[in-house]
Amino acid sequence: MIHEPDDLRKRTLEPDEGGGGSGTRPGLVTVHLGYRRTIQAKGSLMSRLFGALALSGVTLAALAVAPSASAQDDSQTRRSAATCYAKSCQGQDPQTTGCAADAFSPDTKYIDGRKLELRYSPTCRAAWGRISGGGQDYVSIHSSSGAEYWNSPVYHSYTAMVNDAGLIAWACTTVGADTCTHVY
Template sequence: MNSPFLAAAAAMAFIAASPHASAAPAVAAVGCTNSGCNNKDPNAMGCGADATTLDSASNQGVTVDLRYSRTCNAAWARVRATGTDHDEPNQYVNFWTYGSSAKNGNPEIQAAGDCCVSGATTQYTAMISYTNWVWARFYNGQGQFGAITGRH
């Protein structure tokens, strides 16, 4: 039987089986989502791959970025020391990521990080789920306020 339908079906089957047929791009696997990301490392979990910066705040040669991963639905803080303002002994930066169910509410969840800052360096907090409002801040090693991002 020499049907045009059979010929078309055979051609389609050949194209579908071809190694050159285009496939949908693979989505990178991540190690956590939502509250499963709480207190986990953003880079180790693969959440840094699609991260964007929601907000930044700077003071005294230090910038704190509020980072967000859509794939993981989690947020964290990245602190970047860009200057030499912190080269004195015992100078360090404490930084946090906070989460709250109310925009102006007290923190209900947090992840902290601290680093000794000497010249240029980059450090991260652990993540928190991005289910409500999140923000980030840092203090210098002398207990003085550094900067705070807006709430997102």
């Protein structure tokens, strides 16, 4: 293994002035790559080469930092998939309107082996009640606007939606001692 002095291992870029007698031609750029290795090329060619390398590095860095188009599209798809918003969701089915796609349960109660949930869709700004784990149980959704919906336990384990934009909602069931979720 050849050990090169530190000053020879440094890579430098020097324009040749043309009068140096070092065997280089005028108008060329000399790139010192290390011990006894140099490259000579026209200045404009070298400028383009280093410019292209710098541009590709910036492009790769931008791609690594930018959120993927699919992540942005997914959020937009959820919004456009819902067919109602706030007041227009009142009395609608959360499944058929697409509001159930991004729903979460801000409150859940467990009663006699059943799970009572207050469901909320931020995309639709609407809430509904859902019950599971039992037979044909009743669940209701209530809004501070006075709206109230009950499920048909034979067909659904969830209620229609109430507008929740600027309002509060809570879900209740007849299981146990008429238990309700906290308001949201």
